Amino acid sequence: MNPVLVLGGGPAGLSAAAELASLGAPVLLVEKEEYWGGNPRRWHYSLLAPDLLPAEEVLNPLVSRVEGAPLIERHLRTTVSRVEPLSSGFRVELKGPETSGWREVSSVVLATGFDHFDSRRKYEYGYGRYPDVIDFKEFEGMIHDDRLTRPSDGALPKRIAWLLCVGSRDVQVGNPWCCRMGCAVSIKQAVEVRQKHPEIDTYVYYMDIRTYGLWEDLYWKSMNEYGVKFIRGRIGQITQAEGGKRLLATGEDTILSRPTEVPFDMIVLASGMEPGTGTKEAAQLFGLPVGPEGFLTPKLSDLNPVESGHPGIFLAGAATGPKAIPDAVTEGMGAALRAYKHARG
Amino acid sequence: MPIVEKSLVEGLERSESLQVEGIDVSGDWNTFIASRVHTDLDLSIVDWVRGQPQGATIDRCWQCGTCTAGCCMHTDYGLEEFNPRYFIYLAQLGYDKELARYAQTVWRCVSCNKCVERCPKGVKVEEVVHSIGTYLELTGTAPKSPADRFDEAYTRNLLARGILDEAGLFQTFEAGEGRTLPTGEKLRMGLRLLLTGRLHTGPLAKRTRGWGRLRPVLERMLSEDLARRRQDLPARLPPKGGP
Incomplete structure (x- = not known):
């Protein structure tokens, strides 16, 4: 044969x-x-x-x-x-x-x-320009090696945001599909951060949470046991603030129906999956x-x-x-x- | 941002003739509207609420709205501002100024507990909402409601002699509120209540024995209880007011 x-x-x-x-x-x-x-x-x-x-x-x-x-x-x-x-x-x-x-x-x-989406294509998030905007595929390695410090100044972040659906569900980049993994992986990363550093506050900006099937347990755990916070809304743009020391996420809290400009020490982009x-x-x-x-x-x-x-x-x-x-x-x-x-x- | 259409301004101050140090400054003041952009997240409220026995389940809420949909205050009674789902969200993400707007409404819960029965995530909504109310009360975020003031007058009245003086309570509360009924009307009402046995002037009829010794104990207990409830409050909002 x-x-x-x-x-x-x-x-x-x-x-x-x-x-x-x-x-x-x-x-x-x-x-x-x-x-x-x-x-x-x-x-x-x-x-x-x-x-x-x-x-x-x-x-x-x-x-x-x-x-x-x-x-x-x-x-x-x-x-x-x-x-x-x-x-x-x-x-x-x-x-x-x-x-x-x-x-x-x-x-x-x-x-x-598959390949991970190249987050530089979402120019408004500043990936590739601002060192503390990190793609979640790279953040995997950072958690894995327990080096959660900020690339810009080596300090441990006090507050991290995850932005879901970067390069997914987005006709602007030609990727209208859902990557299926981004929610679960981001939430898992937030849980890992909280396990290692409970003093770091973790926020997830989401449109929908798609921890499908039995994966839902992870989502519940992240709230009930790890206090991960969820903000419904997609960050519209990321800029630098405080003389480059922090990142400013401009978005809308859609539950509050109000625009928000919130400073973060690090923002992790959940980049989608492409062929x-x-x-x-x-x-x-x-x-x-x-x-x-x-x-x-x-x-x-x-x-x-x-x-x-x-x-x-x-x-x-x-x-x-x-x-x-x-x-x-x-x-x-x-x-x-x-x-x-x-x-x- | 200044705006031209004055009717849109909340808290507009308008005066026909206003002079400051001899200079005429009549007209519209306070015409700027504050930015609606929310600029920070602060977890100290949710941290405090979570630490209370009533508030322990606050983290579970994911804003589905099942509680509000079945809420007898919101849906049946029609009190639109009473929205337990929203209160929880504001507390979860530390939107303290927005939350403070509901400091009076938050107490309108009648504890029917439908929300607790129905919540798919096991949030003890009724307890959590009360805990949020307690937070607002202890931090003095909101002005005291008439009910709060009545409670305080009641406690003071009771503590004075160890027995409630209803006639005295009515007098002091009424005076404190700056409202008075005509004396004739008060006397007529008081007499009728007395004659039908529905008004009790405690101190005239009865005394609480040993009140002189008991009273300091009770007062100390109340103040220690208050101090204990305040001790974990976030430093950001210094405690003030309170009962």
């Missing part, structure tokens, strides 16, 4: 590769970055919502399952540059430091993932349709969310839309099973 190509080494791809190997199928696992674990590893995610489990406890077992499987041929810093269909399966050209050239594969799992560059490239490479949002679209999103509709190409994880790690892992398993069935013929 020719190997199954798994494109992408994040949670979905690792899960698919490990599952295929456990079924006895040879796997060719390809990742363009120089590490396994995708975005969670890249940004050093701290605790994972909603159960507050350290990201390492989720990623490390996945990575070691993959590394411990002799059936998985792994390549980091490697991309697929060309694809040709065969009567059964594909011929793919790999480019990387360890391996280059054409390989035959029996089927393909695309687990090419990853790898996902866009894969769509072109394999000639797959994308939805209006730019994510890959399963043929039957209800009945079979892991099948692309193109024979032998299967989809998993955030390549098809914003997704939590458990969902990505589950889809990796589903895609693995379908790819295995296809490979066996």
